[in-house]
Amino acid sequence: MTANIDARADESATERQDAGRREVFQYAIRRFGVYLFTLWAAITVAFFIFRLVPGDPMNILLGNLTRAEGRQRDAAAEEAIIAHYREIFGMDDPLPLQYVNYLRKAVLGGLDLGPSFVEYPAQTKDLVFRRMPWTLGIFTTSVFLAWLIGTGLGALIGWMQRHGLSQLAVILSTLLQITPQYLVALGLIIYAGYTLRILPAGGPYARHLQPEWSWEFISSLIQHAILPMLSNMIVIGAGFTLGMRALMISVLGEDYLTFARAKGLSPFTVLKDYAFRNALIPQVTGLAIIIGATLNGTFIIEILFQYPGLGTLFVQAMGLRDFNTMQAIVLFSIFAVLTLTLIVDLALPLLDPRIRRVA
């Protein structure tokens, strides 16, 4: 009899687990659908914003060309050049057709985003793929490290909130958090790079080196990446520290912490298993929120450090009014922000059993 009841209880437990798993699966599918739709919609909006900007890029390009040549304007030749480029870029078609063509090529043509001006006739796609690792490398490493350090530090500061050092840390992080990333970058370039000369402050690696698997190259690569990453990390890390501190303090007032302490658990166990875990979930959501803004900041930092990422490419492309390349970079940024947010969102149910059951 009892065995029977046990078996039934087991059964309903596995059933519940199955239902839970199905719900997580449905959540993932729904979230993915929203992701695809937002991706499409954002790309569409970006496409039309690019087209609605006043001024014909061809005229500007031509102006640059004639100025560079220092020649008198030759109307017939100009017409021919404009017609040629307009054809390459498919700009004579009506706007809706341009849009459909763009999407069709991008989706069905294996990310065919057209030729680039910056390095004509190189494909925009290749250009973006070549620069992307630099941006993503700096961006993901610095955000991830900043998140780890900030979360750890914030938890500690929140836990020991009445300690003098904690209060000092709060004031420091507040000041750092409101400082713009590019000012930190400028400060690092001027002091660490030029005045103290501890670390290189420009370019991806030393000029005399070639990319290869040698210790010299890799160490140069790392040294050149430190300052750009630090500019990002200091500001974001300070933000995460403050965020985690606030979360920690709000968790500290909860009854289950008092209970855990009353049970006689060691302070470290209480901190690790009771306070930290519960404060962690909103902190992961916070990670998703800052991704977009930080990518913007990374672009500026790249430009300041002459780092060969997408931000620098964008500035080059803009100098030539290279429509296709600029658009590809915006496309990539949208894709990166949405995908990273999706990953964070999908990771949440793994961290938080409550979402797993409720969602």
Added chain:
Amino acid sequence: MRNTSIVVGIFMLILIVIVALAGPSVVNSLIFPGERPLMRGSYRPYQLDSPEHPIGTDGDGRDGLSVFVSSIGPSLQIGIIAGATATSLGVIIGFVAGYAKGRLDTLLRILIDMVLVIPTLPLLLMLAAYIERWDLYKLSLILGIFGWSFVARVIRPQVQSLRERSYVDLAVLSGENALEITFLELLPPLLPYIGYVFSLSIVGSMLAEAGLQIIGLGAGGLPTLGFMIAKGFRESVIAIGLLGQMLLPAGALIYVFLALNLINTGLDEVFNPRLQTTVEGE
């Protein structure tokens, strides 16, 4: 309600607004009577700090202190105009979305989310390149137009939750129309929150403006703090020894951000009673 951080923040802001408004003429009449310290070539360029030129002269032969003092105003103006534009657009859209349930809300929510993920910096850079003659108002409006989505995103859920309160139901039953409900019932309790968002928008706009100037593609020639920092960087004034010409404008920017941050912390405490109880509960 008394809140120290709001008071300190507002005091700091008032101080810098006074400097921005009165500073240029005070500096002019006290230190340079009868001269034109802002004119190019008035003095020998790159002079080191001296009693006549407290932070030296810049590469164009202008007095550094005068340039600094007269840069604060435009920076603040850009922040305020752009912040006000972003906040009003965002509040309108957020209110419409939050108030209207159903399809309109869904549509607006999707629009907000979409605009939110479009990276603004590349678009701003592009606009900066296309527009030939920048003036302060054009730049501020464009910055504001790019900033609304964030405001709408945070205002919408607030309106939604307020709308479900029973006093709003009561107002509906007593025959108030949508406009009356919006302005009499929903807007007043949200004002501190809107102030909070406004201040965040000011920070965002000033940040974006200075960022554009510093990477050298912004509104060239607009005499803002960002422009002064960018110019100082290009002329490597630190290496020459003219520390003040970069540290002062950078410090002024951080000062404004700190003041707004203090006001925000205070408004957050006013608006979010949960913060008060946890602080007191500890």
